[in-house]
Amino acid sequence: MSTILRVLFLMEDLCYGGTQRQMLELARRLDRSRFAPVMLTLTGPTDLDGLAREAGIEVQHLGRDRRLAPFFFWRLRAALLRLRPQVLVPCTALPNIWGRIWGRWLGLPVVGTVRGGGGPRRQHERWLWRLTEHMICNSEALYQVLTGLGVPAGHLTYIANGVDTALYAPPQAPVSSRPPQLLCVSRLAGDKDHLTLFRAFARVRARHPEVRLCLVGDGPEEARLKDWAARHPEGAGIDFFPGRPDVRHFYAQARIFVLSSVREGQPNVLLEAMSSGLPVCATAVGGIPRLVRDGESGLLCPAGDDAALAAHILRLLDDPALGDGMGQAGRRRAEADFSFAAMVDAHEAVLSAVAARRRP
Structure with a gap:
């Protein structure tokens, strides 16, 4: 009888965010006849704890609230000794430093x-x-960066993010039949460069004053972004919504998905948008060009270029058929290349191989 491997996902938190959601989906889909997933956070309970426990995942915390636990780096040692996993999988920066x-x-x-x-x-x-x-990375661009830093190819695996194409399904009616609403789902953090998106939105509103921007997410930049919206007339067209586990309602109302990041791996939200049949306007950074084929499923521009981003949004608004065609192409690509099944199978192979090498 094979041993069930106890796999510990070490997270900074379980707040709404691409990495948190992707790791939760991975943990809940692991074959329970072979793997027993556990999640440990450096904070206390946060947004996704309930979903994790509903999926039968053991959830542990080092803290009591949304802040990092005091002396978490020392408390982590005791937690690892107590939980004693067969494989430790740290996710995001602090866990990847102290977990290692x-x-x-x-x-x-x-x-x-x-x-x-x-x-x-x-x-x-x-x-x-x-x-x-x-090591596991989620974009080919990161794979190239890591091998350039000296990580041997045999020590590194690229595994693309997955998306539930049945859950994120396109509407029967074309997206061009909806009101002109732009959607950005992302953590409100510096890497996402929302101010470039806001400046692009101001340019778009100059020609299409009826356009609105829906921004879904939480993060450290929230106060700064709301201050910008309050000080600029275009801010009246920006609607802020907190992050949440189910964002399908927002995809179902949007006409164009936009992302203005300056750094990215492989954004899960782009996969969700493509699977939902939305055309994409985004920056050509990190793994985004691997997801969005420029001119086929969306339009890409350099990071920080609000004029180019605005021009791409205007192009899709002015040519509804183009937007519909790009949304359909994105859906086909999500179905063909980014299934959850392939993502989970690839992770299971790595986890099993690592555990086998270390087994006495």
Whole structure:
């Protein structure tokens, strides 16, 4: 009888966000006859705890609220000794730093993860990749960066994010039949460069004053962005909504999905938008060009170029048929290349191989 592997996902938090949601979907889909997923956060309970527990995932915390637990780096050692996983999978920067350090010290096999364009720098990958048994990244661009830092190809696996194409389904009516609403679902953080999006939106409103921008998410930039909206007349057309686990309602109302990031891995929200049949206007950074084929399923521009982003949005607004065609192309690509089944199978293969190498 095969041993069930206890896999610990070490997270900074379980707030609404692309990495958190993707790791939760991975954990809930792992084959329970082979894997027992556990989630440990550096904070207290947050947004997605309930969904994790509903999926039968054990959830543990080092803190009591949304702030990092005091001396979390020291408390983490005791938690790892208590939970004693067969494989440790740290996600995001702080877990990837301290999880690797304690994992190596305690003799735990660590599968490091690199997600997001700033991941290699924030996680000090030039030095800390050596503390891992294996590494997983979620974009080909990150794969190239990591191999350039010295990570051997045999130590690194690229696994694309997955999307539930049955859950995120396109409407029967063409998206061009909807009111002119732009949608951005993202964490309100500096990497997303929302001010460039706001400046592009101001240009669009000059020609189409009826256009609105729906911004869904939470994060440290929230106060700054709301202050910009309050000080500029175009801000009257921006609607802010907090993050939530189910955002299908917003995809179903939007006409164009927009993302103005300066750094990215492989944004899960782009997969959801494409699966929902929305044309995309985004920046050509990180793994985005791997997802969105410029001129086929969306339009890409350089980061920080609000004029180019506005021109692409205006092009889709002025040519509804083009937007409908790009949305349909995105849906076909999501179905063909980014299924959850392929993502989970690839992770299970890595986890099993790492555990087998370390088994006495």
